[in-house]
Amino acid sequence: MSSSEPRPTVLVVDDEEDVADAYALRLEERYDVRTAYGGREALETVDEGVHVVLLDRRMPEMSGDEVLEAL
Numbered sequence: 001m002s003s004s005e006p007r008p009t010v011l012v013v014d015d016e017e018d019v020a021d022a023y024a025l026r027l028e029e030r031y032d033v034r035t036a037y038g039g040r041e042a043l044e045t046v047d048e049g050v051h052v053v054l055l056d057r058r059m060p061e062m063s064g065d066e067v068l069e070a071l
Contacts, residue, residue, distance in 0.1 A: 007032050009049050013042040013067065014056040023054060039067040046071065 009032040014020035017037050024033045034050065036042035039062025046053065053071065057064035 008051040009034065011036060011042065011046055011050045011053045013037075013039070013053060013059075013064070015059040016056075019056070027054075038062065039064065042067050043070055 007030070010027050011034045012020050012023045012027070013036045014023070015038050020035045020037060024035050027033050031052075034045055036045045039059055042053070042055070053067075055064045055067060
């Protein structure tokens with residue numbers, strides 16, 4: 001990918017902030033990365049600019065499965 005092409009955007013979703021931040025740190029060299037620390041925050045953060053969602057399935061209040069269904 002050339003430097004003039006826009007980079008794909010990844011949304012990392014995990015209720016454990018350290019885990020989400022670790023994934024984001026690994027991905028940010030190649031992708032634009034957004035993070036959300038829960039299901040509701042993920043739904044507020046996602047838009048048409050997000051290409052991939054890395055989603056924790058076991059989260060309190062709103063599970064990853066519920067987020068996926070809403071997406």
